[in-house]
Amino acid sequence: MIDKIASFGRSGADLVISIGRAGRFLAGVLSGVPRPKTGFPLLMKQLYSVGVLSLAIIVVSGLFIGMVLGLQGYTILSDFGSEAAIGQMIALTLVRELGPVVTALLFAGRAGSALTAEIGLMKATEQLSSMEMMGVDPLRRVIAPRLWAGFIAMPILAIIFSMVGIWGGMLVGVEWLGVFEGSYWGNMQASVDFWDDVVNGIIKSVVFGFVCAWIAVYQGYDCVPTSAGISSATTKTVVYSSLAVLGLDFVLTAVMFGNF
Amino acid sequence: MTQRTTDITVGLFMLAGLAALLFLALQVSGLSPKSAKSTYTIYADFNDTGGITPRGRVSMAGVTVGSIDSITLNKETFQARVAMSIHGDVDNIPADSAAVIRTSGLLGEQYIDISIGGEMDSLQPGDTFYSTQSAMNIERLISNFASGK
Amino acid sequence: MGLDSYITLKDVVFSRSERRVFNGVSVEIPRGKITAIMGPSGSGKTTLLRLVGGQLRPDSGSIVVDGQSIGELRRKELYKFREKMGMLFQSGALFTDLSVYENVAFPMRVHTKLPEDMINDIVLMKLEAVGLRGARNLMPSELSGGMNRRVALARSIALDPELIMYDEPFAGQDPIGMGVLVKLIRDLNSSMGLTSVLVSHDVQESLSICHYACIIADGKVIGAGSPAELQNHPSEQVQQFLNGHPDGPVPFHYPSSAAAEDFGLAGGVS
Ligand SMILES: Nc1ncnc2c1ncn2[C@@H]1O[C@H](COP(=O)(O)OP(=O)(O)O)[C@@H](O)[C@H]1O
Numbered sequence: 001m002i003d004k005i006a007s008f009g010r011s012g013a014d015l016v017i018s019i020g021r022a023g024r025f026l027a028g029v030l031s032g033v034p035r036p037k038t039g040f041p042l043l044m045k046q047l048y049s050v051g052v053l054s055l056a057i058i059v060v061s062g063l064f065i066g067m068v069l070g071l072q073g074y075t076i077l078s079d080f081g082s083e084a085a086i087g088q089m090i091a092l093t094l095v096r097e098l099g100p101v102v103t104a105l106l107f108a109g110r111a112g113s114a115l116t117a118e119i120g121l122m123k124a125t126e127q128l129s130s131m132e133m134m135g136v137d138p139l140r141r142v143i144a145p146r147l148w149a150g151f152i153a154m155p156i157l158a159i160i161f162s163m164v165g166i167w168g169g170m171l172v173g174v175e176w177l178g179v180f181e182g183s184y185w186g187n188m189q190a191s192v193d194f195w196d197d198v199v200n201g202i203i204k205s206v207v208f209g210f211v212c213a214w215i216a217v218y219q220g221y222d223c224v225p226t227s228a229g230i231s232s233a234t235t236k237t238v239v240y241s242s243l244a245v246l247g248l249d250f251v252l253t254a255v256m257f258g259n260f
Numbered sequence: 261m262t263q264r265t266t267d268i269t270v271g272l273f274m275l276a277g278l279a280a281l282l283f284l285a286l287q288v289s290g291l292s293p294k295s296a297k298s299t300y301t302i303y304a305d306f307n308d309t310g311g312i313t314p315r316g317r318v319s320m321a322g323v324t325v326g327s328i329d330s331i332t333l334n335k336e337t338f339q340a341r342v343a344m345s346i347h348g349d350v351d352n353i354p355a356d357s358a359a360v361i362r363t364s365g366l367l368g369e370q371y372i373d374i375s376i377g378g379e380m381d382s383l384q385p386g387d388t389f390y391s392t393q394s395a396m397n398i399e400r401l402i403s404n405f406a407s408g409k
Numbered sequence: 410m411g412l413d414s415y416i417t418l419k420d421v422v423f424s425r426s427e428r429r430v431f432n433g434v435s436v437e438i439p440r441g442k443i444t445a446i447m448g449p450s451g452s453g454k455t456t457l458l459r460l461v462g463g464q465l466r467p468d469s470g471s472i473v474v475d476g477q478s479i480g481e482l483r484r485k486e487l488y489k490f491r492e493k494m495g496m497l498f499q500s501g502a503l504f505t506d507l508s509v510y511e512n513v514a515f516p517m518r519v520h521t522k523l524p525e526d527m528i529n530d531i532v533l534m535k536l537e538a539v540g541l542r543g544a545r546n547l548m549p550s551e552l553s554g555g556m557n558r559r560v561a562l563a564r565s566i567a568l569d570p571e572l573i574m575y576d577e578p579f580a581g582q583d584p585i586g587m588g589v590l591v592k593l594i595r596d597l598n599s600s601m602g603l604t605s606v607l608v609s610h611d612v613q614e615s616l617s618i619c620h621y622a623c624i625i626a627d628g629k630v631i632g633a634g635s636p637a638e639l640q641n642h643p644s645e646q647v648q649q650f651l652n653g654h655p656d657g658p659v660p661f662h663y664p665s666s667a668a669a670e671d672f673g674l675a676g677g678v679s
């Protein structure tokens with residue numbers, strides 16, 4: 001019994017310690033003024049690999065999710081004779097929830113794991129150490145551009161995801177199932193509010209972008225520098241990011257859309 | 261991959277994001293560029309607001325002319341006080357008009373319809389509707405009908 | 410030792426995950442000379458270099474480099490201070506996303522505002538010195554281990570440091586590459602007055618180029634002095650290490666419990 005309490009306390013302490021380490025790591029990454037001349041090309045390179053290269057999976061998934069929403073929405077709503085409301089259903093679902101959340105989950109799997117593996121391998125091959133010995137802080141040179149890139153790319157990807165989804169819903173609802181196009185857009189416009197729905201959705205994805213990128217770079221930087229260590233760090237990135245995104249989504253939704 | 265191509269691709273990516281944002285703003289949420297239109301607020305007291313909610317529609321002859329801002333309880337009269345913003349260019353609502361809560365379709369959303377009066381004076385910002393008609397309550401209708409009153 | 414010393418380690422104690430790597434090590438590394446640090450693998454040679462570079466902090470004891478106590482530097486000052494150190498890592502540690510040329514140019518691009526044509530000249534000169542000018546457009550993944558290390562050497566001398574630390578430079582070099590490296594290390598030292606620290610367990614090569622050597626084992630310095638002094642060192646441990654006898658006071662095995670226990674023979678057999 002005492003043993004159990006002790007081990008519980010120890011794992012609690014471990015959790016606090018690792019959160020503290022991650023926080024100190026973040027402070028190290030963000031401290032100091034960025035130097036535009038060297039920093040900008042590095043950021044561009046990372047935006048390319050984190051953002052542009054994730055675009056394909058985001059567009060394809062967004063399209064399919066929008067189409068599925070169109071089909072499901074039509075089946076459910078036509079029972080009440082209100083299949084014209086399909087536009088508003090698809091748009092609200094995507095803009096408020098699925099856009100930010102699914103993008104973040106895909107991002108964690110596509111870009112987050114790659115970030116962790118890349119940084120972990122740089123650590124294992126002593127590239128980070130040798131950078132330190134050359135008087136270059138790897139936190140600022142290697143980690144910071146990756147963190148910022150994730151932070152910037154996520155909302156952009158989420159917006160594109162929602163747009164493609166809404167368009168995919170239209171393909172199914174309007175082109176295929178024959179909902180009147182005017183009411184698809186009209187209902188949508190009457191019920192979606194730019195500030196309350198679209199902007200709140202973007203705020204969500206900004207938060208997710210920050211959290212996912214932070215987890216990914218921290219796991220890479222903190223990994224045990226062996227093949228097993230890198231593989232477990234990559235897994236942790238995907239698991240922790242997904243859990244953090246879903247948990248935070250609940251909290252943010254309660255704050256933004258809950259009426260209490 | 262040279263730095264230049266990277267820059268261009270990332271630039272295109274950002275532009276795509278911006279275009280998508282415009283799409284969400286204009287086409288999806290119907291934000292019109294000439295928004296931030298001036299509005300003025302008028303009030304109406306209802307015995308029963310039924311299912312109307314803030315941000316709901318206010319219309320005249322079926323055309324949307326404003327939206328509901330807030331719904332509060334007036335503690336002295338025990339009526340609901342609804343504040344609504346009306347588009348600034350609709351500035352000639354006759355003072356004896358009535359605010360009516362209606363339902364679009366059988367089960368659709370509820371909204372406020374302004375049924376036009378005949379007076380020459382018009383409602384000024386801050387004014388309150390003289391007459392209102394509360395939400396139709398199907399349950400009450402049925403029970404009234406059944407008890408023959 | 411009456412010489413002016415560039416690096417002084419005094420009573421350094423350092424543990425790594427409960428294992429004591431150094432137990433009171435004191436070493437003096439003279440300025441402008443080649444010093445060899447030798448010892449069996451796992452004795453903490455790489456750790457010693459990392460302590461000098463400030464990447465690790467000792468549990469106790471002091472480390473002074475060029476009159477500056479490393480432990481007292483703040484993070485930013487430490488990074489500034491490292492600009493005058495070069496370190497050649499055991500694995501080379503080239504940046505895998507940059508070409509050979511860019512790898513060597515990296516420290517100059519970060520720390521100097523030299524014009525591009527000057528960087529070009531310096532890079533080619535350094536690559537020429539390690540015999541790899543022709544490989545400048547290759548990526549690190551296209552190099553062999555030995556070539557990797559030579560490019561890394563070119564990179565670590567790009568900024569003309571005052572101190573250079575070589576971690577096992579000879580491992581994996583062919584005889585010619587080895588000869589080139591030995592000559593290079595000597596030349597760098599004599600022409601530029603570099604203070605060089607050479608970590609190796611390659612006894613003959615190291616003794617042939619160093620001015621001064623020190624042997625660590627068991628978390629302690631077991632012998633130090635000029636190569637000639639070491640050859641005639643009275644300590645049995647030193648003699649065993651220099652001549653490579655498998656049996657002697659220096660343990661070949663990582664510390665462990667009695668073998669009999671691990672193999673299940675400790676009294677269980679009836
Ligand atoms: N990251 C680490 N974590 C724990 N112990 C380590 C680590 N790196 C090295 N060690 C231990 O420190 C000791 C010295 O290692 P090292 O300096 O690499 O030896 P050498 O370079 O002389 O072969 C070894 O016993 C090794 O087990």
Ligand SMILES: [Mg+2]
Pocket residue numbers: 454455456499576
């Ligand atoms: Mg070593």
